[in-house]
Amino acid sequence: MNAHPDNAFENRIAELGFSGLYSDRATTLQVNMGKVCNQACKHCHVDAGPNRTESMNRETIDQVIHALHAFHFETLDITGGAPELNPYFRLLATEAVQMGMHVMVRHNFTVQFTPGCEDLPQFFSSLGMEVIASLPYFLQQQTDAQRGRGVFAQSLQAMRRLNEAGYGQEDTNLLLNLVYNPAGAFFPPAQEALEQEFKRELLQRYQLKFNHLYTLTNMPISRFLHWLQQSGNEARYLKKLKQSFNPAALPGLMCRSTLNVGWDGKLYDCDFNQMLELPAGGETMRLEHLTEEMLQGRRIATGEHCFGCTAGCGSSCGGAIIQTGGVA
Amino acid sequence: MAYYDEEDLDRFQEISRERPELFTAFMHWYDAVLQEGALTKREKALIGLAVAHAIPCPYCIDSYTQTCLDAGSNMEQMTEAIHVAAAIRGGATLIHGLQARRVVEKLSL
Numbered sequence A: 001m002n003a004h005p006d007n008a009f010e011n012r013i014a015e016l017g018f019s020g021l022y023s024d025r026a027t028t029l030q031v032n033m034g035k036v037c038n039q040a041c042k043h044c045h046v047d048a049g050p051n052r053t054e055s056m057n058r059e060t061i062d063q064v065i066h067a068l069h070a071f072h073f074e075t076l077d078i079t080g081g082a083p084e085l086n087p088y089f090r091l092l093a094t095e096a097v098q099m100g101m102h103v104m105v106r107h108n109f110t111v112q113f114t115p116g117c118e119d120l121p122q123f124f125s126s127l128g129m130e131v132i133a134s135l136p137y138f139l140q141q142q143t144d145a146q147r148g149r150g151v152f153a154q155s156l157q158a159m160r161r162l163n164e165a166g167y168g169q170e171d172t173n174l175l176l177n178l179v180y181n182p183a184g185a186f187f188p189p190a191q192e193a194l195e196q197e198f199k200r201e202l203l204q205r206y207q208l209k210f211n212h213l214y215t216l217t218n219m220p221i222s223r224f225l226h227w228l229q230q231s232g233n234e235a236r237y238l239k240k241l242k243q244s245f246n247p248a249a250l251p252g253l254m255c256r257s258t259l260n261v262g263w264d265g266k267l268y269d270c271d272f273n274q275m276l277e278l279p280a281g282g283e284t285m286r287l288e289h290l291t292e293e294m295l296q297g298r299r300i301a302t303g304e305h306c307f308g309c310t311a312g313c314g315s316s317c318g319g320a321i322i323q324t325g326g327v328a
Numbered sequence B: 001m002a003y004y005d006e007e008d009l010d011r012f013q014e015i016s017r018e019r020p021e022l023f024t025a026f027m028h029w030y031d032a033v034l035q036e037g038a039l040t041k042r043e044k045a046l047i048g049l050a051v052a053h054a055i056p057c058p059y060c061i062d063s064y065t066q067t068c069l070d071a072g073s074n075m076e077q078m079t080e081a082i083h084v085a086a087a088i089r090g091g092a093t094l095i096h097g098l099q100a101r102r103v104v105e106k107l108s109l
């Protein structure tokens, strides 16, 4: 009998004896600064783009800064959209670094070509921020198919600027990590093997360097779900995610150590739940009402999309959860 | 009735309704063969794709194309693998020309 008729994920983990998914102590605050983006990628789970206007305001930024301090977060993970387009991005990053936090930004490379953003590599390096940048592939065709025409060439130029600012080099502590996600309805390959291939190809073809490659699974929500439906791939992809459920990915799920804040200050277990408007703790709560209880042992809101995080080697903001063995 | 249906891939198990021990033995062997070994999973997937085209089996082509994508191969690499299969098939056809030649030589004055 299915205890959760509408939630196959809860049923699957119940089969393993879990009465739900619960968080550990949240050490990372992931802040989604808004849906404004210079790109409009086909797989974007945020449905971000140049026409979106949702953007975190100053009042919410101040609440984020207060929460970072008051609840002793160790890491600030800044995402979007293109967070650099939010007018308070630099303020938030600077404040967090001054508090001694590890600050990472999810960067889309091409935003560097937006007026006012040309000096981003220097800004990132002056704060020692970790840069996590999307590069779906080391070839133009796959990259442009997913992220838009011309994105590949611009991304290489932007990556070169980051290398010149010290990112991705052996003798600096400036981390440049790349994100790979498949250009379609299939899974990412083994992370270590692909990292080696990316390193070899980017160095040989373009003399570019980076530190690590994170492989992410495309989540069946928002724009990518729409594409799955339109292309007739939905049923097959969802079935494949479910069939590839790997319990070993459960302990490393990002929602267990992260709390997510939306551009409007609402709290979520992860960025995907934010897009699905599944609030943390089951009811809408805002950052200014955050309590210590919310940070530890919180029941995580799940849904079918969670199979995207537990398929094969697993997928989190830090890439594959399980480092050895490939996708079955 | 269509001769090939993509849903058939999910019905493969039905082959085990008769002589299940043979199917089980096959599956164990099949799984073991495709594990990472001296060759990577990705290399094995490309071999599988080439063989699928050489056979040529629509089920295997569908399945191994997906396996190749999951293993991180791109269309250029897959095309090369398919060319290898085609070239070896072509070569095999051509070298059998020697059989024909021998027959001709035997029958000719």
Ligand code: SF4
Residues within 6 Å of the ligand: A037, A038, A039, A040, A041, A043, A044, A045, A046, A047, A048, A049, A080, A081, A082, A108
């Ligand atoms: S995937 Fe990233 S870069 Fe692409 S539209 Fe979404 S937020 Fe922008």
Ligand code: SF4
Residues within 6 Å of the ligand: A253, A254, A255, A256, A269, A270, A271, A272, A273, A300, A301, A302, A303, A305, A306, A309
């Ligand atoms: S989508 Fe992934 S990160 Fe979000 S709640 Fe589900 S398992 Fe956790």
